[in-house]
Amino acid sequence: MKYYIILILLNCSIFSETKKFPNIPLNESKENTIYKISKKDLYKYQLALEENKFETKENYSEDKESVFLKLNESEYFILEKYNIKNKKIQYAPFKYYDLGYTKRLEEGYQDLDSIQNGYKDEILNEIYLKNIALNFPTKVELHSLGKSRLGRKIYALKILPSSKEEIQGSVLFLGAIHSNELISTEHVYDVIYQILKYPNKFSDRLKNLSIWCVPIMNPDGMNFFWNISSAMGRKNGYLPTGMSEQHLYRGVDLNRNFPFMWNSGQKKASSGNKESVFFRGESSASEPETKAMIALARKERFIFSFSFHSHATAVLFPYTIEETKNPSDEYPKFLGEKILKKLKSFRSDRDYKLRKNLYPVDGTDQDYYYNSFGTNAYIFESSHHNPEYSIVKKVLLGARKSWVLLLDEFYESEKIIIQTFNENKEIIQSNIELPSIEFFEDEKFNSRKIDALFIKLFKEKIKLKILISAREYETKEIELESSSDLRLNKVILKKISEKN
Numbered sequence: 469m470k471y472y473i474i475l476i477l478l479n480c481s482i483f484s485e486t487k488k489f490p491n492i493p494l495n496e497s498k499e500n501t502i503y504k505i506s507k508k509d510l511y512k513y514q515l516a517l518e519e520n521k522f523e524t525k526e527n528y529s530e531d532k533e534s535v536f537l538k539l540n541e542s543e544y545f546i547l548e549k550y551n552i553k554n555k556k557i558q559y560a561p562f563k564y565y566d567l568g569y570t571k572r573l574e575e576g577y578q579d580l581d582s583i584q585n586g587y588k589d590e591i592l593n594e595i596y597l598k599n600i601a602l603n604f605p606t607k608v609e610l611h612s613l614g615k616s617r618l619g620r621k622i623y624a625l626k627i628l629p630s631s632k633e634e635i636q637g638s639v640l641f642l643g644a645i646h647s648n649e650l651i652s653t654e655h656v657y658d659v660i661y662q663i664l665k666y667p668n669k670f671s672d673r674l675k676n677l678s679i680w681c682v683p684i685m686n687p688d689g690m691n692f693f694w695n696i697s698s699a700m701g702r703k704n705g706y707l708p709t710g711m712s713e714q715h716l717y718r719g720v721d722l723n724r725n726f727p728f729m730w731n732s733g734q735k736k737a738s739s740g741n742k743e744s745v746f747f748r749g750e751s752s753a754s755e756p757e758t759k760a761m762i763a764l765a766r767k768e769r770f771i772f773s774f775s776f777h778s779h780a781t782a783v784l785f786p787y788t789i790e791e792t793k794n795p796s797d798e799y800p801k802f803l804g805e806k807i808l809k810k811l812k813s814f815r816s817d818r819d820y821k822l823r824k825n826l827y828p829v830d831g832t833d834q835d836y837y838y839n840s841f842g843t844n845a846y847i848f849e850s851s852h853h854n855p856e857y858s859i860v861k862k863v864l865l866g867a868r869k870s871w872v873l874l875l876d877e878f879y880e881s882e883k884i885i886i887q888t889f890n891e892n893k894e895i896i897q898s899n900i901e902l903p904s905i906e907f908f909e910d911e912k913f914n915s916r917k918i919d920a921l922f923i924k925l926f927k928e929k930i931k932l933k934i935l936i937s938a939r940e941y942e943t944k945e946i947e948l949e950s951s952s953d954l955r956l957n958k959v960i961l962k963k964i965s966e967k968n
């Protein structure tokens with residue numbers, strides 16, 4: 469008898485570990501339709517539920533005059549039967565679907581576990597990040613990268629390195645460039661939560677790394693999605709002249725607004741039509757959100773980045789834009805294959821795949837970071853779109869090993885690290901050329917301004933000729949061999965002598 473019980477228990481735990489879930493967005497499910505009724509009819513509705521032996525649920529939100537009910541078909545039937553005047557709301561704001569939202573706002577931040585309680589809008593994001601910064605002052609810094617089109621702050625939480633090592637690299641995790649993809653923000657919060665909750669697991673991994681977490685790059689879109697209409701949120705707050713403020717199709721698709729191959733002319737890669745969901749903006753990097761991210765990326769020169777989206781269940785490696793040719797060393801694809809092996813999909817009809825792209829695109833953040841700074845930049849397409857929050861936790865679990873791998877890869881992979889100085893031992897930013905690697909897209913690399921470090925990762929052990937130059941300095945040619953440990957090559961550049 470005892471054996472049976474143990475077997476049953478074992479089976480249950482295996483079942484819950486491997487159980488997969490279909491992709492059912494809260495805001496698109498047939499089970500969840502929003503109906504507006506008058507406030508005076510709420511009592512009548514609740515009475516009707518009781519009379520019909522329906523469980524009385526807290527399934528509504530309200531504003532001054534109206535009540536917004538989240539109903540399935542049989543619950544809706546009650547409204548008809550009892551002649552309760554109602555109006556079906558197409559693309560209702562997301563707050564009417566996520567009924568725990570008001571409670572989370574009231575509770576605010578209690579402790580770190582609060583950030584695991586549900587989806588976040590731009591207000592909760594601000595509350596949580598400010599409180600995390602207050603509660604972990606030696607571990608994190610809160611930064612505002614700039615303001616959105618409508619003046620909202622774009623917050624970044626920098627998780628600080630755990631020691632003051634000479635070699636320092638940066639990694640970026642970014643969510644909600646498309647703010648209707650709520651789970652993208654959750655992926656970034658999972659990085660924050662895991663690192664702060666389990667410091668022992670990450671202390672060594674953070675010796676030489678800063679982790680920049682931007683949970684919501686597009687706070688205006690987030691506000692639209694939660695408060696105006698769930699048909700909005702992909703784009704930002706840009707308002708073309710002549711368009712009404714509440715127009716569902718206002719805004720720029722920020723992931724078509726980055727400078728690399730902006731408006732490339734490739735068919736369907738982006739749109740010049742202001743009402744299109746792929747509207748690329750009036751000019752390259754026209755949007756303040758894009759500018760804010762460019763400034764951060766230029767300063768940090770991220771080694772890795774994940775830009776989270778939903779829900780193609782895929783990892784896209786650069787270049788994601790068609791007809792762009794990768795440098796001959798092809799490191800991002802190689803790393804992409806390793807990332808894929810770490811991913812577990814909890815989606816019932818799809819496993820994660822490694823891909824170049826899903827459909828034609830241009831002006832994306834990923835390719836810009838790769839082209840301008842050599843960042844191994846991935847688009848991470850999560851497996852579910854706005855699912856019930858209990859499923860989000862599974863999705864995050866299935867993705868966790870992949871972002872931890874990035875941190876480990878920094879320490880374990882073959883790499884070359886250079887720091888450039890002048891003869892007075894002061895750091896100077898320099899241009900780095902790698903003539904033995906073939907480049908096709910005019911990639912030009914520099915050491916960072918903040919610490920004159922240049923870090924490049926390779927698939928395998930390599931010996932490279934490297935040209936290092938800076939304005940007013942003699943160009944230096946060196947040969948370096950990669951190593952898997954953190955070996956710093958200090959290079960001194962000589963000032964060009966002024967003979968005349």
Ligand SMILES: [Zn+2]
Nearest residue numbers: 646649777778
């Ligand atoms: Zn997206």
